[in-house]
Amino acid sequence: MSYYVQKAAVLGAGVMGSGIAGLLASVGIRVVLLDVVPNELTEEEKGKGLTKESPQFRNKFAIAALERILNPKTMMLYKKESAALINTGNMTDNMDMISDCDWIIEVVVERLDIKKQVMKEVEKHRRPGSIVSTNTSGVSIxxxxxxxxxEFRQHFLGTHFFNPPRFMRLFEMIVLEDTLPEVKECIVNLARNTLGKGVVFAKDTPNFIGNRIASMSSAEVLRLMIRYDFTIPLVDQLTGEVMGKAKSATFGTADLVGxxxxxxxxxxxxxxxxxPKEKELFTHPGFVHELVKAGALGNKTKHGFYKRISKKESMYWDYKEKEYKPYLPTVPEAVKKALASDNKFAAIVYGEAPENKFIWDHTKALLLYSSAKVPEITEDFKMIDKAMKWGYNWEKGPFQIWDAIDPQRSIARMKDEGESVPAWVEQHLKDNGGCFYNKDTGIDFAYINLSNQGAPPVAANEDATLRDIxxxxxxxxxxxxGNSISDKTMEMLRTATEELKKDWIGLVIGNRSKNFSAGANLVGIATLAKERKWDSISEHVKVLQSVNxxxxxxxxxxxxxxxxxxxGGGAECVLHSSYAVPHxxxxxxxxxxxVGLVPSGGGCKECLLRSAERAGGATSKSLLPVLRSAWRGIVTGSVSANAFDAVDKGFLRQETRIILNPDALIDEAKKSVIELASKGYLPPKPSKVLLLGDYGRAVFFSEIEGMRGGGYMSEYDMHIAKKIAFILTGGNAVNGTLADEQYILDLEREAFVSLCGEEKTQERIEYMLNNGKPLRN
Structure with missing residues (x-):
């Protein structure tokens, strides 16, 4: 039997159910969203004339969930139009709505008796062959x-999304003995390729993989903190960035989630x-439960492990004195040394300072526990690493950390301290050259790997590498x-385009990092501006423009x-590519x-050209509203909320194919290169663009004055906005003039160089470099 999912039902319209429904609708799957019927009418509902038979009352929870999904602040949808794919109802009157659903997902309260009752109701109304899953995180599948x-069990499995479903990649799948292989394959393909999830296979054990390992790790941190007599802020310094975890670390993260x-x-x-020993591993010390009992739940109650007094002042909970105390964040020397080293994991684990010993004890406990749970919670140790990376944003999973700190050295120390290492670990290391992972291929073999072995270099320098994929x-x-567009990066961009004159069929511009590109190299611009080397700045811009x-x-x-x-420059690189395959x-x-500048690598030019395309005509009247929208985006520094929004904003073309699985991004871009080449790709022909001249500039200048008068712009913002308007409308050209691309590029370059010479721009650049955020002076 062939399985596919075109329509799904989500039973349970809480925060998680809403998030799952929003994600499914965002990728084009029709959704039925149901919840229970409320018990009693509120006084407000009675005042509106509602009765217990009113659909508005009976569907109240699902309707509220749809409103939550539509709220832009929740970011549950990629585009609001997708909400039209969601139909709401309740689980008493409307279970017949699931009869034509291909996938039915239960997301009700975490109680076994209630989940079993829901499954009985599902069985009455589902069609044979439809897939059913539970999103439980703690109840036995x-x-x-x-x-x-x-037949029901053959089509049933566990599918544990992490919250929020749109953003969290981890998707834990629990397949039982009766589950058909075709059912498993259908949901795996859907999760990976359509929903963009990282799938890990877990066994039916408490909290599966991610929450099991994370909970043990956090409980161990609490125990060690008390044993070492460390404070909460010190422990957060030790369990954050230096160990490849979020800066919020242990206690800041706990305050964040509650x-x-x-x-x-x-x-x-x-x-x-x-x-009893396993229970003890997960037991939190009494002071944690005391905080919960006192209502100190973290950020949502404005105090927990930390208490924010102001933007610059915080206090922490002294668990011995049972009071909040002020503190100034200080980084221990052991952490400073580790962060400055080539291998921060080994540097922080091996050392004589108390902080090093704390981290060793915690790391040892984490590694031994994780390895002891194979094959209890999963057959493959790599699933544990993936779960912690995708579900908790760890830089490295436990076994990757083990590789980083030298397995042989760490195991020898563990044995010296009286610990036992699982036999499978030593056998695996023996069979695999002394490490858990092959250093060239890494954690995942399914996708193109940008390593010397997976993609040999054709040319390289310090900032970029050209590879054969x-x-x-x-x-x-x-x-x-930051993957910034430096001089070295531009050099490799030039090399890449020269290589395309040879036997290659095309080029992908892509990488695997936190971000594609943070823009231009501001340090170099700031240095040249301070030295008043205007010709050098102009030449730098010319090179960027010519490369693009x-x-x-x-x-x-x-x-x-x-x-x-x-x-910035990263966006301009994309704008000048033949095609984009974005995540x-x-x-x-x-x-x-x-930073007090204007786009100068052809960004303004491409916005003008794409506005003319979107206007669908060569008249000033049709171009003006589209170009005004583009101008506003540049003036306000508007950034797309997602790739779909980037299409709406004109940064990407309407036919852009958007990918949800980040691991597949380079593979999919490569497929697009091959497809374009197979169709006989020809580069675009240079063309001229209509300029709005004084007509358009007058409109934009009028809007600028209004924004300044309304307090939306500083005087210097207004100055920059006028320069951008000057570029987009063609400088001193008259309305209706046709100009080539170089004419607009010259306007960009002149404006950029002139702004570099202004004190307020230099202040903005300096502030951004020092503080990581813009200055509005």
């Missing part, structure tokens, strides 16, 4: 369906365990700081694979105004 018919949630997740494991396709990988034009008119297709922050989470924009 097997227990939920043990009394259900075999200390009650933090303890409940551990409680789920404790309540499901029979082994097979089938005649090149890939240019940025690896400068070479990309645009390259003889072979150039496909960009942007993701994450793609701003859905794309935050793209021309943000130069934040």
């Amino acid at each position: 097997r227990e939920i369906t043990k009394d259900m018919p075999k 200390i009650d949630v933090f303890t409940n997740v551990a409680g789920n494991v404790i309540n499901s365990m029979d082994d 097979g089938d005649g396709v090149l890939c240019l990988e940025f690896h400068s700081k 034009m070479a990309l645009k008119y390259a003889p072979k297709p150039v496909v960009a694979a942007p993701y994450g922050m793609t701003v 859905a989470e794309l935050y793209m924009g021309l943000v130069e105004v934040g």
